[in-house]
Amino acid sequence: MGVDEDLLKIADLFYNQLSRGEIPAFELPLRTRDNIVYDEKARVWVYGEKEGVRSAKTVKGAYQILKTVCLIEFLKQQLEEGRSSTLRELYYISENWGEAKFRVQSESDFLIEDLEIISSNQREHFHIRPEEDGASVFGPLTVREETRKGDKVIHCQDDVGDAGYLIPNNIDKVEFLEHDAKLVLAVETGGMRDRLIENGFDEAFDCIIIHLKGQPARSTRRLLKRLNHELSLPVMVFTDCDPWSYRIFASVAYGSIKSAHLSRFMATPDARFIGIMPSDIVKYDLPTDKLTERDKDALKAELKDPRFAGDFWQKEIKLQLDLGKKSEQQSLAKYGLDFVTDTYLPEKLN
Amino acid sequence: MGVDEDLLKIADLFYNQLSRGEIPAFELPLRTRDNIVYDEKARVWVYGEKEGVRSAKTVKGAYQILKTVCLIEFLKQQLEEGRSSTLRELYYISENWGEAKFRVQSESDFLIEDLEIISSNQREHFHIRPEEDGASVFGPLTVREETRKGDKVIHCQDDVGDAGYLIPNNIDKVEFLEHDAKLVLAVETGGMRDRLIENGFDEAFDCIIIHLKGQPARSTRRLLKRLNHELSLPVMVFTDCDPWSYRIFASVAYGSIKSAHLSRFMATPDARFIGIMPSDIVKYDLPTDKLTERDKDALKAELKDPRFAGDFWQKEIKLQLDLGKKSEQQSLAKYGLDFVTDTYLPEKLN
Numbered sequence: 001m002g003v004d005e006d007l008l009k010i011a012d013l014f015y016n017q018l019s020r021g022e023i024p025a026f027e028l029p030l031r032t033r034d035n036i037v038y039d040e041k042a043r044v045w046v047y048g049e050k051e052g053v054r055s056a057k058t059v060k061g062a063y064q065i066l067k068t069v070c071l072i073e074f075l076k077q078q079l080e081e082g083r084s085s086t087l088r089e090l091y092y093i094s095e096n097w098g099e100a101k102f103r104v105q106s107e108s109d110f111l112i113e114d115l116e117i118i119s120s121n122q123r124e125h126f127h128i129r130p131e132e133d134g135a136s137v138f139g140p141l142t143v144r145e146e147t148r149k150g151d152k153v154i155h156c157q158d159d160v161g162d163a164g165y166l167i168p169n170n171i172d173k174v175e176f177l178e179h180d181a182k183l184v185l186a187v188e189t190g191g192m193r194d195r196l197i198e199n200g201f202d203e204a205f206d207c208i209i210i211h212l213k214g215q216p217a218r219s220t221r222r223l224l225k226r227l228n229h230e231l232s233l234p235v236m237v238f239t240d241c242d243p244w245s246y247r248i249f250a251s252v253a254y255g256s257i258k259s260a261h262l263s264r265f266m267a268t269p270d271a272r273f274i275g276i277m278p279s280d281i282v283k284y285d286l287p288t289d290k291l292t293e294r295d296k297d298a299l300k301a302e303l304k305d306p307r308f309a310g311d312f313w314q315k316e317i318k319l320q321l322d323l324g325k326k327s328e329q330q331s332l333a334k335y336g337l338d339f340v341t342d343t344y345l346p347e348k349l350n
Numbered sequence: 351m352g353v354d355e356d357l358l359k360i361a362d363l364f365y366n367q368l369s370r371g372e373i374p375a376f377e378l379p380l381r382t383r384d385n386i387v388y389d390e391k392a393r394v395w396v397y398g399e400k401e402g403v404r405s406a407k408t409v410k411g412a413y414q415i416l417k418t419v420c421l422i423e424f425l426k427q428q429l430e431e432g433r434s435s436t437l438r439e440l441y442y443i444s445e446n447w448g449e450a451k452f453r454v455q456s457e458s459d460f461l462i463e464d465l466e467i468i469s470s471n472q473r474e475h476f477h478i479r480p481e482e483d484g485a486s487v488f489g490p491l492t493v494r495e496e497t498r499k500g501d502k503v504i505h506c507q508d509d510v511g512d513a514g515y516l517i518p519n520n521i522d523k524v525e526f527l528e529h530d531a532k533l534v535l536a537v538e539t540g541g542m543r544d545r546l547i548e549n550g551f552d553e554a555f556d557c558i559i560i561h562l563k564g565q566p567a568r569s570t571r572r573l574l575k576r577l578n579h580e581l582s583l584p585v586m587v588f589t590d591c592d593p594w595s596y597r598i599f600a601s602v603a604y605g606s607i608k609s610a611h612l613s614r615f616m617a618t619p620d621a622r623f624i625g626i627m628p629s630d631i632v633k634y635d636l637p638t639d640k641l642t643e644r645d646k647d648a649l650k651a652e653l654k655d656p657r658f659a660g661d662f663w664q665k666e667i668k669l670q671l672d673l674g675k676k677s678e679q680q681s682l683a684k685y686g687l688d689f690v691t692d693t694y695l696p697e698k699l700n
Contacts, residue, residue, distance in 0.1 A: 083548065083687060084544075084548060085545075085683070085687060086541035086544070086545075086680065088541055088678065088680045088683075089541065089545070089680050089683035089687065090683075092637055092680060092681050092682075092683040092684050093683050093684070093686070093687075095637055095684040096684070129541070129544055131539065131540050131541045132540065133483070133486075133513075133540055133561075133563065134513065136483075136516055145511040145512070147511055147512045148512055148547065148548065148550070149507075152509075152510075152511060154509075154510075154511060157499075159502075159504075159509065160502075160504075160516075161495040161497055161502060161504060161515065161516065161517070161518055161524075162495070162497045162498055162518045162523075163483075163484065163516035163517060163518045163519070164516060165511065165516075166486055166510075166511065166513035166514060166515075166516045167511070167513060168511050168512045168513045169513070169540075169544060173512075174511075189481065190481050190482065190483055190519075191436035191438055191439065191479070191481045194434075194436070194479055194519060195435075195436075195439070197498065198433065198434060198498065200498070211483075213483065287442055287445055328438065330436065330438045330439050330442060331442050332442075333435070333438075333439035333440075333442040333443050334442050334443070334445040334446070336443070337433060337435060337439065337443075
């Protein structure tokens with residue numbers, strides 16, 4: 001069934017409720033921290049069974065239903081015309097919806113998430129584009145991208161510059177044709193990504209190198225998920241040694257609370273962490289910086305985060321709090337520019 | 351003369367001073383706000399004539415000279431081996447320089463800038479890479495990039511996905527072969543960049559679209575400079591309507607105080623501003639946000655900034671302070687997804 005039909009089903013629901021003389025209403029899961037449960041089978045965190053009701057019984061609720069209907073109409077038209085828009089544009093477009101105009105952008109953002117949940121879609125299916133830049137890809141992989149001007153076939157080593165293939169904001173437009181890779185390496189910083197390319201790590205280890213650019217964009221997480229799922233490639237995440245980097249890993253591997261309804265599409269539970277660990281600071285005697293108070297608080301919060309409940313993380317995070325230190329992936333340069341590719345990564349991959 | 355010789359000349363200077371029984375020392379311009387002057391001919395802001403002396407007379411100065419020599423040795427070796435490194439790696443590499451080790455990264459960053467100034471080079475010539483991602487390019491332009499694996503010829507519409515051609519961190523590796531463009535449009539946000547591509551603005555206006563990604567990286571500014579200088583293409587900068595966006599324009603057009611010694615290579619004095627102006631907020635009745643106190647302070651600072659001394663900027667900035675409002679480029683979506691390409695940009699370009 002098409003996305004437009006999924007959306008019209010919601011409008012249908014309201015229509016039928018109204019024709020039966022009922023007050024329009026719909027139910028959806030509570031999006032709160034205490035309604036997040038671990039799905040053993042999918043190995044990701046998803047929303048639990050607690051539900052809330054959006055009903056036109058109150059004035060606020062009635063406005064919400066009106067806005068939902070206007071939004072569905074706009075999305076339907078956008079899909080029909082083959083157009084797309086950003087969350088920000090959507091907010092501004094509502095300027096002309098009279099009473100249904102959004103007052104702040106968080107309101108329209110939230111409503112799009114509601115629609116994702118009710119209709120079991122992802123916003124990309126509604127042609128709502130992200131603002132952020134997607135990842136760059138470099139390695140032995142051939143893709144076919146459905147572009148504005150027809151399909152294009154691109155080899156992510158031979159047909160691109162050294163900066164790699166930049167994925168489009170909607171990763172659904174990319175199909176994997178062929179590959180000659182044994183693993184996917186997702187790298188936090190641009191400096192380290194460029195180091196691996198310069199050192200020829202992609203060729204030496206038959207490796208697809210993805211630049212995460214810090215906390216990865218939705219399209220980047222979906223790309224990693226698909227590389228893992230469709231091509232059965234192991235995904236390794238290579239980051240700095242600090243609490244923010246562990247969060248990057250967690251969002252890749254387990255999904256985020258904010259988008260738990262999408263974990264099944266965006267999280268890669270098989271992803272492995274091969275970033276710098278607190279025990280590596282000791283093992284390799286790496287240059288460090290002191291943990292700030294903010295770092296310490298974040299580490300303590302992670303100790304209680306169910307995504308870090310395993311022995312491995314508990315031990316490492318406690319060690320880091322004891323050491324009082326953090327370290328960057330580029331600190332491996334202490335042992336020269338080749339240490340990361342000749343020693344560190346081969347040791348971690350074994 | 352090669353970069354390595356430029357560097358060795360500095361070491362030579364110290365050697366000769368020492369053999370004459372003199373204390374090693376060198377002079378270089380003061381890098382302070384009051385030593386920035388406008389170069390009428392180049393139409394950019396550059397360092398003036400005030401100079402400071404780095405001398406081994408003091409212990410601190412002696413360490414500085416030692417570090418300079420170690421750094422020159424490292425850079426010479428890196429150039430010989432055809433390698434490159436980031437500013438961060440450089441800092442960590444100095445771990446093994448004994449007494450010459452940098453204590454904080456700002457120290458090595460600053461010394462690289464010294465070397466840029468003394469040797470009249472850009473750090474990219476020393477093969478010191480930036481951390482930041484470069485711009486993406488989309489439009490009727492064919493480039494030849496000198497990649498790790500030989501030269502590659504890429505057409506920035508036909509040979510790339512919809513996300514465009516991602517420039518490498520060293521733009522010197524890119525040569526412009528052919529083009530069919532009438533102008534270059536540098537766009538602040540990814541959402542707007544994608545809007546222009548979806549609407550086919552590059553084809554309708556024979557336009558090369560560059561995504562600035564906020565405050566543009568060095569390689570992006572050097573790319574714009576070269577497109578303007580080598581291909582004689584007008585460069586238009588399209589941003590939001592707030593003080594931070596005006597700074598983006600100023601760094602593209604006039605250079606920054608921090609790197610005034612590089613303005614001649616990085617600034618594009620011919621660049622024109624076609625971003626949203628305070629007078630456009632009124633003219634087009636655009637959706638706005640209130641100026642924050644930080645916004646107001648930044649605007650007031652810009653009123654005194656010599657780069658904004660012209661009538662145009664003085665009038666617009668004062669109007670914005672009166673209005674108390676700012677606006678985003680995507681707010682044009684109030685009038686539909688085509689307004690920006692059908693009305694706003696054509697009006698501005700005329």
